[in-house]
Amino acid sequence: GLFAHLELLEARAYKAAVKQEEMEQQKEKLARLRARVQELRLQRDELRAKLDLQRKRELGKEGAVLDPAQSSARAVVEWKIKKLKSMLQIFYLTGISGKLTKRGVCFCISTAYEGTYLDSYHLDLLTKPEVQIYRHSLPIFIPLQQIAKKFLQTDIRRFLAVLSDHLNAYMGRRYQADQLQERFSEQLEGTLQRNSLCNLLVFNYKVSSQSETFPFHARLLYGDPCCSLPTQVLVSC
């Protein structure tokens, strides 16, 4: 009768209330998600703007507003690279530089004569089981095996120093012989006789004074392989 009817109405009201609540929850959720979407969109736009700015800066366009934090980090890295490069340059200028390799060390010996930089040569050493030469690009007439036999196992610094002396002296002699041929070609008669190590030069040259020319014959012997000046000179008329 009446109670059953009331029960029914109550149940209906209850269901309606639950539904209402659900809908409200859905609405709230939707609103929240919408807000989140907005947020993400905003973030995306910001990042895109930053990327564009980077690209524009790399292409070198004027008038871009730089993000201060980014530019200082970049500047620091650039400064570090520059510093490293100049350190390496200094090592190279000392004449002997080395780099560790997987199995040992690779040395680069650079040569120079009186302010002119000349060629560089490489020497690849293994350190295990003992120090030995793996490969190199030294001229074949430099007595590498002799120097290695004397110093390589016992005193590697001395080995490198002696080798560097030989190389620099050879390059110095060669440079001087080349310059002689180039710059004094009018005074030279015939060809300059030389050899691979440039430690013996034989040539004829003429000296002119007061419209008279005197022919001379010269023989320069460089007895010291580590020296770029001759040890014995013979000049004859």
Add this chain to the structure above:
Amino acid sequence: MDETVAEYIRRTVLKIPRDEIKAMLQKWGFLSEEQLETVNFHQIKDNISQDVVQLCEENSADIKQAAVLDMIYNHIYSNKRTWSVYQMSKRGEDTEVFDLTDFKKKFKRRLRSDLKNVTINFKEYEDNAIWIRIAWGTPYKKPNQYKTSYVVYHSQTPYVFISASVLKSNMPLLCQALVVASNYHDIREMELRSHSLNSLKDIVFKKYSQNFQSYYPRPLQERNVAPETDLRIVEENRSEKERIQRLTREAFGDGPQPKLEFAQYKLETMFKSDPTMDVLDKKEPFRCLVKFSSPHLLESLKSLAPMGMADAPLSPLLTCIPQKARNYFKIREKKGLLPGSFLSP
């Protein structure tokens, strides 16, 4: 002028390509500019050579001067000959002062003391290379100018490059003369042969491209990233390609390779088969010869892995060729090849 000299000059001129004849005669310097002007270098080679011989008659050329022309030809066309490399050794350790005049005198004296009939010519070049041309005769015959040996020697180095084309009996005489003249004690033939003299020099003088790790700032143009490719193409195995490139560069270096025509591997190893198959009754080494030939062997080996025809890294038997300075190998049982020691001279 001797008939034989005239014929020799004529045949030498015929060998030269027509466009090069005038330049080579100028380099020879035996005929004056005015004489060369009188020759028409556009006619057929037969006629050019006749004219040249005529002019040489006027200047009374002898065999030594004719030999110089032959030397100039062989210097420019050295790749027409096969060159072998010989290595000299000595016991003493003094730094030598190499005197060219002394060398020539000793060489001629030694060779002539063994054999009276030889023609010997010397010519020095800018890169300190001394070229020697030898025409061999016998005690009863004049030297045969068409079967000549050429020797190229760089002072104060232990290596001699010889292009023989002679009787085997003359080689020991030649070797002895070289050893005596250059103040060494011993000479032996290396297992290295090629048509390209300059490549052989690069290999033994260590001038070929080796990839040294160093901090010396080298220009890195070759290492730049690949140029713009179509963005629609995606490389699936880029890391593999880069690995292959890196290994190839480590093995062969960056620059051009020395030019060799072949590498020969003589195998004296046991045939390894399934014991049940038992192909050979006797346990004897299986003799086999493997020969790789190519117009430019090392460049083709270098491109094998990048082209996908071989796995990288390549076998060290192939990549060690310039470093070991040999292109003839003997591979024996147990621990592989006939070793050249690590400190290759």
